[in-house]
Amino acid sequence: MTLDLAAAGQPAVPAAEAVQALLRQRIMEGLLLPGARLVDQALAEEFGVSRNTVRDALRLLAADGLVVSVRNAGSSVRTLTSADIHDIYTARRLLETGAILQSAGATDAMLEAVDRAASASEQHVLSGDWGKVGTASLAFHQAVVRLARSARVDEFFNNLAAQLRLAFAVMPDESAFQVRWVGRDRQIADLILAGRRDEATALMNDYLNESETQIIDGVRAAERARR
Template sequence: MNENGVAAAYGGGPLPDAGMAGPVLAYSSIRAWIVEGRLRPGERLIEARIAAELKLSRTPVREAVRMLAADGLVVTERNRGAVVRSLGRQDVLDLYELRARLESYAAELAASRAAAGDIAAIDDGIRDFGRAIRRRDLDHLERTRLIGEANRRVHAAIIAASGHARLAHLLSSAVDAPLVFEALHEFTNNELARSNLFHQLIRDTIAKGEPVRAAQLMHEHIMQGRDRILRSLDA
């Protein structure tokens, strides 16, 4: 599977550092700002301002914006230029339904194909998710980053266990990273604990070779995130 693709989809992985090449640094930085909500939907991407903050020329920033447009995170509007894309209620419903169907299929396949190493990788992510939600020494953003990375690893391990490379590729574009991060950021502690309980239940059904139940649990788990986003939209 494409581990980097799944990492990008879920908004996980380390934040960029100053040693990265210009376009990569610009892309990683702007993407992180969009995923984490520093750049909000509908907000213009002003190349000169971003370049100054990142201490880069405008050329790598312009290239990064093109890459983000290809990812679907940025759109070009007449008389405004590049802006962070906005999603309406129907967009959220469509994205989550697609993701739920694809990832449920991944869980179903994993229940028939997972090896011991796959189960161990899922266990590692579940353990770190539990540790992250118990952290009280971090601010909310840093804690959500930790939770998000552990969540990415759980889902990436399940997708890897499916043994379906094409499905992994499809999921890398079907999972909307800003929505995933927003849901994790908005979840209460009880909702986060429930999310990790679903991880454990899905893991157990995969380990026991119960494909139908694994798919059902994954679908319900992903709808939990959808419902959190819809409540925020309605508010």
């Protein structure tokens, strides 16, 4: 297969960015699991581009923390350790609680986005559309972080979320994991909209602490299963 860069009506992106996007999508969708080798010669042949183009893409993914490279030994999809997950959740608590505390200055549109995202999570649970619950929950957390009103913070958070996706890739049953939190999305959104920020941050901290524990448990279980 070669890259189809000239999709209908879309401006062409540089080939390296297209390869990066494709690889990122495969990682996000679990088609490339943590530890999967990424050999630049093989990918170049698969995508019908040169090795240097694939190198560019892999380097960008490495900068995002999704890929690790060892000099002259190869690249692979990152495998998150328990320490990584703890680090990511420490960062999440900082960003999400900080953003909630800053929400007094947020626009109505930002607050409505938080509300909508919480409602979307609930809706997907009601309709049994488990595949979308995780995505909707992520959208909720993204909307919360946007309350901080910093594009750089938004990008950092999205990067953390992408890395966190790597943990889900090795866990057995994501939907069982997600269902616990949706009710809390709604609770936290209601507290934020009511201006009860201290309560909202306390609940968000609890939420993230429990979520971290569950994911670390899941990742450890997966590690044991691998041995």
